[in-house]
Amino acid sequence: MTNGLFITLSNEEDLKLYLKNGLYGFLFEPLFKAKPSARSPYFKALADYACGREGTEIFFFLKRRIYYGGKVKGNKDIASFYLNGTTSPLGRDNKAELFWDESSRYEATHKTGVFIVKGMEKSQPFIIKFETSNDTGKFIASDDLYFELGNYPFSLPSNSLQGMSFCTLTPGETSICLDLINKSKNKVDYSSAMDLLDSDKAHILFSKNMIDISTFVSESELEFDLTANFEFIKKCIDTSKKYVLCRQVPISPFKPKNADRADICLYDINDLIKKGTIPNVIIELKKDRANFHAYEQVARYLKWLEKILNAGEYQKINCFIVARSFYIRLKKIRPFYSDKIKLFSLKTNSFVELK
Incomplete structure (x- = not known):
């Protein structure tokens, strides 16, 4: 069992193009600065790509239909995507060649790999x-999928997708999708789609030496x-277990808006909770110093999970807050979940005890 990537498309031409060529590239504003700003959507898109591993299932969503793509190719244990050209800092740092170019489908520019879509410059710096x-x-x-998910009394990534173009699927959702696809006779x-893949160019696969966690902004x-x-947080997880991951997972009752979403969720494929719809490990991130608000957020996740799980299932869950440092005092938090929430400092690469 594995996770999935759920990608929304706007037209059938795009769908057929990506299916024929066995790839997908998000349209992204080219970034020629050395480093994106803290407010840039650059890393949010990269975080989506980073959830894929070899074997992750690809699904496309278009006009109330879900289409099957295939299994991700590339890295087994780290993010699996390719660098496409030099319209991103990561691509320039690694001198990536442009092997996929949709300029012929749009309005080309004098910049390699950059084209105009609805009056704006776009490129595809990363390819799955x-x-x-x-x-x-x-x-x-x-x-068909949403009817099946109606059996679960809580939000899941695919039925809380509103306003998003890309989400990860839990192992449970992925399994249901695959079962429905296998039974389908529609295809x-x-x-007749175009073949735009340049096989003569080097296809550079992401590698772990391309990032430095000490420099995040x-x-x-x-x-x-x-x-x-996962190496950066190996102290937080049991490395003997086989996990698949999702990001921005709703962990809350159904809400009209502002559902609580956990940053990173890990699912132990050999010990799944609720058939792989509930994570075994929840990781909440703060870029600087985490205070009691971060702790209370994770406590809300646990309060909800305690309501919908039996005692044995709930016992399997572990939560971590990962930050550079912490300023959390016992007197300012609800202590009920202190045995389930651990604090991990990136600055000291160690766990922190509440005082």
Whole structure:
């Protein structure tokens, strides 16, 4: 069992193009600065990409249908995506060649790999590749998935996607999607789509030496660093277990808006909770010093999980707050969950005790 990536598309031409070529590239504003600002969406997009590992399942969502792509190719234990050209700091630092270019589909510019979409410059600095199969292109009505998810009395990434173009799927959601796809007899014909892949160019796969966790400037950059490589938080997890990950997972009752979302969630595929819809490990991130508000946020996750799980399931959950440092006093927090919440300092690379 594994996780999934749920990608929304706007038209069938894009869908067929990506299915035929076995890849996907998010349209992103080119970034020619040496380092993105703390407010830039650059690392939020990278954090999405970083959740994929070899074997992660790709699904596309278009006009109330869910289409199957395939299994991610590349790295098994760290983030699996490719650098495409030099329109990002990561691409320039690693002298990445442009092997996928959609300029011919839009309005080209004089800048390599940059084109105009709806009046704005766009590029595709990162590419996810997936292995196609006989199931590639098969589809289901999105309601088929949501009817199945109605059996769970809590929010999940795919049914709280509103306003987002990309989300990770829990192992439970992924398993349900695959089962429905396997039973489907519907399939889109993508054979006539263009082939834009340049196989003669070098395809540079992400590697762990491309990031330095000591230099992060925003919470989203920290989230990318940690999702891309578990080594940075290996003290927080049992490395003998096999985890798959999701990010920005709702852990709350259904709400009209502002549902509580955990930054990083890990699912032990050999000891799943609620068939892989509830995480075994919850990690909340703060880029600087974490205070009692961070602790209370994680306490809210646990309060909700305590209501929907039995005692044995609840016992399997561990929570961590990861930050540079902490300023949390026992007298300012609810102590009920102190045995479930651990504090890990990136500055000292060690756990911190509440006082």
